[in-house]
Amino acid sequence: MEWLISLAIGVLTATGVYLTLRARTFPVVLGLTLLAYAVNIFLFAMGRLTVGLPAVIDKTAEAAQYSDPLPQALVLTAIVIAFGMTAFLIVLALKARGELGNDHVDGLDTESNKEAK
Amino acid sequence: MSHLTAWPVFLPLITGFILILAHMGGIRLQRAISFLAVIGLVLLSVALILATSTDQYQVYLLGNWTAPFGIVLVLDRLSALMVLITSLLAVGALWYAMTTDTDKKGAHFHILFQLQLFGLNGAFLTGDVFNLFVFFEVLLLASYGLLLHGNGRLRTKAGLHYVVINLVGSTLFLFAVGALYGVLGTLNIADMAAKIAVAPQEDLGVIAAAGLLLLVVFGVKAAMFPLYLWMPSAYANTSAPVAALFAIMTKVGIYSIIRIHGTIFGSEAGELSYFYAPWVLGLGLVTLFLAALGVMAARGLREQVAYLVLASVATLLVGVGLMSAEALNATLYYLIHSTLIAGAMFLLADVVLRGRGAYEDRFESGPFMPNAILIGSVFMIGAIAMTGMPPLSGFFGKVLILSAALDDSWFAVIITVVLVSGLITILSMARSGSLIFYRTLSDESISSSERGEPLNRMAFIAVIGLLLSSPILVVFAQPITAFTEATAHQVFNSAAYIEAVLSTPMVTEANK
Numbered sequence: 001m002e003w004l005i006s007l008a009i010g011v012l013t014a015t016g017v018y019l020t021l022r023a024r025t026f027p028v029v030l031g032l033t034l035l036a037y038a039v040n041i042f043l044f045a046m047g048r049l050t051v052g053l054p055a056v057i058d059k060t061a062e063a064a065q066y067s068d069p070l071p072q073a074l075v076l077t078a079i080v081i082a083f084g085m086t087a088f089l090i091v092l093a094l095k096a097r098g099e100l101g102n103d104h105v106d107g108l109d110t111e112s113n114k115e116a117k
Numbered sequence: 118m119s120h121l122t123a124w125p126v127f128l129p130l131i132t133g134f135i136l137i138l139a140h141m142g143g144i145r146l147q148r149a150i151s152f153l154a155v156i157g158l159v160l161l162s163v164a165l166i167l168a169t170s171t172d173q174y175q176v177y178l179l180g181n182w183t184a185p186f187g188i189v190l191v192l193d194r195l196s197a198l199m200v201l202i203t204s205l206l207a208v209g210a211l212w213y214a215m216t217t218d219t220d221k222k223g224a225h226f227h228i229l230f231q232l233q234l235f236g237l238n239g240a241f242l243t244g245d246v247f248n249l250f251v252f253f254e255v256l257l258l259a260s261y262g263l264l265l266h267g268n269g270r271l272r273t274k275a276g277l278h279y280v281v282i283n284l285v286g287s288t289l290f291l292f293a294v295g296a297l298y299g300v301l302g303t304l305n306i307a308d309m310a311a312k313i314a315v316a317p318q319e320d321l322g323v324i325a326a327a328g329l330l331l332l333v334v335f336g337v338k339a340a341m342f343p344l345y346l347w348m349p350s351a352y353a354n355t356s357a358p359v360a361a362l363f364a365i366m367t368k369v370g371i372y373s374i375i376r377i378h379g380t381i382f383g384s385e386a387g388e389l390s391y392f393y394a395p396w397v398l399g400l401g402l403v404t405l406f407l408a409a410l411g412v413m414a415a416r417g418l419r420e421q422v423a424y425l426v427l428a429s430v431a432t433l434l435v436g437v438g439l440m441s442a443e444a445l446n447a448t449l450y451y452l453i454h455s456t457l458i459a460g461a462m463f464l465l466a467d468v469v470l471r472g473r474g475a476y477e478d479r480f481e482s483g484p485f486m487p488n489a490i491l492i493g494s495v496f497m498i499g500a501i502a503m504t505g506m507p508p509l510s511g512f513f514g515k516v517l518i519l520s521a522a523l524d525d526s527w528f529a530v531i532i533t534v535v536l537v538s539g540l541i542t543i544l545s546m547a548r549s550g551s552l553i554f555y556r557t558l559s560d561e562s563i564s565s566s567e568r569g570e571p572l573n574r575m576a577f578i579a580v581i582g583l584l585l586s587s588p589i590l591v592v593f594a595q596p597i598t599a600f601t602e603a604t605a606h607q608v609f610n611s612a613a614y615i616e617a618v619l620s621t622p623m624v625t626e627a628n629k
Contacts, residue, residue: 020281025277032281032288035288036288038288039288042291042292043294043295043298046296047298047299070298070304071295071298074298077247081251081254084258085254085258088258088261088280089281089284092261092265092273092276092277093277095265095273096273096274096277099268099270099273105278105281106274107273
């Protein structure tokens with residue numbers, strides 16, 4: 001299971017970084033979303049990988065018989081924040097598209113843009 | 118456990134909620150509530166400073182869970198000082214926003230302003246790394262809203278860059294926190310510092326990597342080379358009160374480096390003790406030099422002030438990188454000075470912009486602006502303070518940092534870079550001052566539509582008020598340096614911090 005998780009994190013991160021470095025706003029948004037997925041799985045894995053164990057400690061269970069609940073709480077927080085930020089970024093990207101006349105991250109000086117000035 | 122510790126976090130949050138309800142009550146009601154809350158915050162932070170004067174750590178257990186199981190707020194001299202600087206800056210920025218009607222340019226200015234303060238104060242007070250991440254997100258989301266407040270093409274473009282780079286920074290922050298948690302099994306700063314001392318040898322590589330990743334994140338916030346490129350255009354294109362408030366935003370990065378790295382990788386950390394300091398020092402020096410070049414190359418006053426802020430942040434990084442109590446003392450003194458003066462200069466740049474009408478703040482000969490003698494004199498005082506010339510506080514701050522640098526083996530390089538970049542900024546400020554105030558065009562050549570508006574005296578009070586901090590810092594240099602010196606010693610005593618946080622007992626009926 002470890003290699004599968006690490007491969008998933010690696011591929012997600014690589015794709016995310018590639019897309020974030022693109023010149024159009026939409027791939028950048030997608031890239032940041034993929035990076036957020038990668039970091040969520042990474043955080044989750046930091047509580048060590050277990051199968052079929054409860055996150056709540058049972059009084060009768062031994063110490064090793066549960067999965068770490070803290071990373072799960074962290075991931076939940078991180079997911080919510082990433083959602084909020086992505087929503088904001090999409091709105092901002094639309095605003096930039098409307099005001100700058102194109103979806104380039106630097107708002108290139110195209111013909112239509114020059115006229116708008 | 119006194120509830121005073123939690124109030125600077127909750128006051129802006131509660132005010133924010135009240136402001137949402139007060140939205141129907143019109144702008145006057147919102148202004149009144151917002152301004153009262155900020156004044157209350159100043160009084161609170163003075164109370165905090167007094168509460169920390171005994172060198173006691175005030176640890177506030179949220180939900181009454183003891184550290185390291187629950188989240189704690191920790192108040193010490195450093196956090197109290199940062200909260201005080203923030204609230205003073207907020208008063209100036211808010212006054213300027215109200216008197217120039219900047220807060221009417223879009224909806225929800227006051228709510229965002231209060232939530233920004235909520236995030237800032239939370240970041241300064243928290244004792245938990247993940248909680249710091251959450252407060253970073255709070256202050257960033259509020260800052261996105263404030264940065265884009267009002268409209269403009271350049272503002273949107275710079276805002277987009279600012280948002281994207283900070284989202285990448287947040288992702289890196291989570292990677293670093295996750296790695297630290299995976300190895301150390303805790304998120305509490307004090308507990309991390311305690312666990313690092315006994316970490317097995319094979320884990321040190323991961324811990325060091327996570328530590329440097331955190332440095333990158335704080336470097337984005339502090340605008341450290343090579344992560345500063347977003348900063349000048351974002352600050353130059355936003356509205357003046359927001360830019361003034363953002364003078365504290367870069368200092369959040371500096372504070373986090375002092376707090377997180379200084380505690381976790383402090384003197385107790387064994388092999389990893391202060392391993393990050395050479396990075397901070399080296400990158401600080403590069404940033405300082407490039408910032409000075411930016412000051413020289415700036416095309417407008419607001420851009421120039423943004424680069425001056427960058428230069429002051431770089432000077433602070435150099436001070437932090439020197440890693441001695443003496444240097445940290447000087448750094449904190451310079452931090453008070455540079456934050457408040459940078460706020461004043463952003464507001465002053467806006468005053469100049471309004472006075473020059475169609476010529477805005479561009480460095481070219483424009484009309485003779487109304488009240489040019491008053492604005493020009495204030496500009497000269499601000500420039501003297503900002504560039505670090507005697508007799509104002511910038512000079513004292515720099516002298517203190519340079520004298521602390523004499524003990525470092527790199528002292529020749531440090532002194533050369535600081536002095537050369539200081540000279541470049543002085544020359545550039547002199548040039549921009551003479552271009553704006555002396556070489557004016559004759560009255561006949563300017564059409565009336567190009568003329569600026571007369572000076573807004575009420576708004577100008579904010580500039581004067583913030584600038585007054587510079588002579589105050591000089592006149593009361595003795596008590597202030599005594600405070601910063603005690604702060605620096607407290608920061609370096611990370612053992613006491615760990616002890617205080619981890620030994621705070623739960624509140625029970627008995628010890629209420």
